[in-house]
Amino acid sequence: MAKEEIKYTEKGIRLSIETCIENGERLLMDAQMLEFSEPPATAIALIIIAQEEFAKAFLMTLVLKGIMKWNKYLWRATRDHRCKHLLVMIMDYINPDFDEFMKRIKEDLSWVDGILPPNVADALNIFRHEKLGRWESRNRSKSEPMEYDASAKKVGNGKIDKYKQRQLYVDVKKDGSVLPHTVATQNEMEKERERAERLCFLAKSLIHDEKETYYEYKTVEEAFSVLFSNFPGE
Secondary structure, three states, X not given: OOOOEOOOOHHHHHHHHHHHHHHHHHHHHHHHOOOOOOOOHHHHHHHHHHHHHHHHHHHHHHHHOXXXXXXXXXHHHOOOHHHHHHHHHHHHHHOOOHHHHHHHHHXXXXXXXXXXXXHHHHHHHXXXXXXXXXXXXXXXXXXXXXXXXXXXXXXXXXXXXXHHHHHHOOOEOOOOOEOOOOOOOXXXXXXXXXXXXXXXXXXXXXXXXXXXXXXXXXXXXXXXXXXXXXXXXX
């Protein structure tokens, strides 16, 4: 066993998955109480946190299915907001909204079997190499940065987390003045809530082994399996 691996039980992982899903649902209920606030800043922050809980459940479900081995780096990923938002991008691809689903049918956009679209592939690559990979090899050179899809790179650099934080806190600049920020709108709140509900449904389906419902899941699972086949290294 690699020294980074952690002893765990299937029962413990399953309980953690179920608890994350339950907490995510609770956060969505709390957000619903605030959805008509103007602006719905606190509501959207709670919704994004709920998405993070569903992302944690997704990650641990991959462990439960034997796709990855539980270790200190995956544990750290459950506590890293940027990692969770990258996982949200991947989950969003597996269970897309209605418009995206219809677009794929109309344009026959399942991409090529076994190939992920660039933003999803790079969300996974950033998660594996730029996040967990750098944690594993702390002295890894940063002189040759990889070229990643712009949307995945922004999420990996903290775009969603910064947006969430700005809904909750007042940013003060060095000169003592308030830093202006974009205020959440009702449309944005509704969009993120709908996304969170899809993520919740996906997390529940996977824990009950209903992966056949999602055509793209197999490709994602295989990608995780390949990228994490030798992780962490001895």
